[in-house]
Amino acid sequence: MQAPGRPDEDTRGDFKHGGWAAPFAAMQDAGDSLSFTGALLFGRRTYEDFYSFWPNQKDNPFTEILNNVQKYVAATTLKEPLPWNNSILLQGDATKALAQLKGEQDKDFLIFGSGVLVQSLMQADLINEYVLLIHPLILGSGRRLFPDGSAFANLNLRDTKTTSKGVVIATYQPKNNSQEIPGE
Numbered sequence: 001m002q003a004p005g006r007p008d009e010d011t012r013g014d015f016k017h018g019g020w021a022a023p024f025a026a027m028q029d030a031g032d033s034l035s036f037t038g039a040l041l042f043g044r045r046t047y048e049d050f051y052s053f054w055p056n057q058k059d060n061p062f063t064e065i066l067n068n069v070q071k072y073v074a075a076t077t078l079k080e081p082l083p084w085n086n087s088i089l090l091q092g093d094a095t096k097a098l099a100q101l102k103g104e105q106d107k108d109f110l111i112f113g114s115g116v117l118v119q120s121l122m123q124a125d126l127i128n129e130y131v132l133l134i135h136p137l138i139l140g141s142g143r144r145l146f147p148d149g150s151a152f153a154n155l156n157l158r159d160t161k162t163t164s165k166g167v168v169i170a171t172y173q174p175k176n177n178s179q180e181i182p183g184e
Helices: 027-033 044-056 061-068 094-104 115-123
Strands: 039-043 071-074 087-090 109-111 130-134 154-162 168-176
Touching (some): 044 061, 071 094, 094 115
Antiparallel strands (some): 130 168
């Protein structure tokens, strides 16, 4: 999942494949697969990367959407006010803050990237749906969304779509909290 958009996006661990997803241009197709009417949820690193890029993009339909949508940021090193309009810093433990928001609001939260945050939310059973873009290439290195030691997730496939460039957009919903593995 590391550095899908640009060569210099995230070079941690001497990662040399930055920009690997750009030739597949699957984000528009993924966006069409989402019934999104809520807010964005970011970890610090992804928030800062999106903020450094998207407000400066002209003639891109995502720019206006990303600038205007409500954004929540899980970070311990940032301070309010956050620089990107409609951005709110979650106070305290991110999983508790999101659980409270989910109880107070009738909206979905969409997460782009933010792998550490996703792992925390998985542990707290706060992910209702996974939309995974599976690209037809193997990088052989880089950060993974589901690294060793990830939370267990038993999923139901709800939908699939394949783009003209071979990217599979798979939508899954968690079955339940059970750690029972099918077929055992």
